[in-house]
Amino acid sequence: MVLRADLLAGPAERVAPLLLGAVLRHDEVAVEVTEVEAYAGPRDPASHAFRGPTPRNEVMFGPPGHLYLYFSYGMHWAANVVCGPDGTAGGCLVRSGRVVDGLEIARERRHGAPERDLARGPGRLTQALGLSREHRGTDLFAGGPVRLEEGEEVPAADVARGPRVGVSQAADVPWRFWVAGSRYVSAYKRSPRAPAAL
């Protein structure tokens, strides 16, 4: 697909599978996206935007194609591509990827982790890319150092889906999408706070 900001204006759960295969870049380090999760704002109790705008999540209420970053579990940043029309909150969490450029830098930032684990998991991915607070709200299509680039398209037949990792609300909604068979995908873990599986 031709990756453009206006293609991200659809509902998050429809945009998410289209992001697989795209490339998220920060200067020399680039990651091919292998796993994403959709968060549908006001329609989705698991979304940070479910209860309306706050200083943290206001980026998600703006135009699509911007970067929503949040800090999690005391040590990790997680990166989302804002989806949905301007004024409606939504986003896709970039959970995992394969480093396709800047391998040496990524390895340093990840303190010599195995290649497979350089960007497998949302916290590891932002660490490999060197993304944190100063990149909040970046327009990924403005030609800056942090941007979303076209990659090799993943055919719909190769997209697997299932419930999202670690969410206590809407724990059975299958809005996690990944490249079927890829080794660069994180393990599924149900939230211990979620009600028992169906």
Place this chain on the structure above:
DNA sequence: CACTAGATGCTCT
């Protein structure tokens, strides 16, 4: 390999 416990600090109530 699978599984578990604990660290850690920001955000909102």
Place this chain on the structure above:
DNA sequence: GAGCATCTAGTGA
């Protein structure tokens, strides 16, 4: 102060 869209190091098989 509770709750987290997590990670790592540790154990045991």
